[in-house]
């Protein structure tokens with residue numbers, strides 16, 4: 065039986081002062097005996113503050129991205145060994161925003177190439193994280209155009225295949241995959257729970273083929289995209305959804321604690 069997992073992705077939000085206030089409220093709001101695993105992924109600069117505040121709690125801390133090289137002249141980047149040293153247990157990879165696939169375009173088109181993660185770099189990042197015993201949270205999902213063209217399953221199958229190239233099932237045992245339809249991220253439009261569950265089931269079937277059945281059954285498959293207190297329960301009771309990757313709603317401790325309670 066897989067334990068439910070709820071991950072808060074703070075994206076580019078929260079100064080250290082704001083993070084301290086948010087975490088102090090959150091630990092009071094979430095029952096310390098909860099059966100749900102909870103992780104917070106703050107921006108790099110806030111990881112240390114959040115890790116210190118959550119020390120001795122059951123919450124885990126994660127990063128939102130990583131660079132795959134071990135060390136060296138890579139200005140502006142952070143390695144998996146640095147994340148391990150900072151106490152990260154998880155790291156998001158392949159998020160649609162780092163892949164340059166935005167649900168609601170708020171950046172000028174000329175800046176999109178800056179967000180240029182590919183299946184190949186996702187694969188390199190996963191390998192670097194596994195080497196440091198950090199659980200990657202691999203995000204996959206289709207854009208609205210791809211959904212309308214009935215390419216959802218093909219897009220996700222290709223993203224999974226690329227991400228796991230050269231990776232054995234045993235290496236990703238107990239790992240995490242998040243189904244995040246790009247059109248549902250930050251838009252307030254949630255994927256219908258039955259459809260979200262169907263896609264999560266499809267992901268598990270793919271994982272059985274790409275990795276192996278044991279690993280596939282151990283992997284927690286989360287849904288992400290406008291998860292909030294009012295829709296979390298319906299999503300989390302679906303048979304193939306093992307929890308949520310929560311963006312906007314994770315910035316409000318009351319709302320996020322309700323989402324955790326729903327799981």
Ligand code: PGA
Nearest residue numbers: 249250289290310311312
């Ligand atoms: P959202 O973001 O909950 O704000 O839609 C989810 C995510 O991007 O992980």
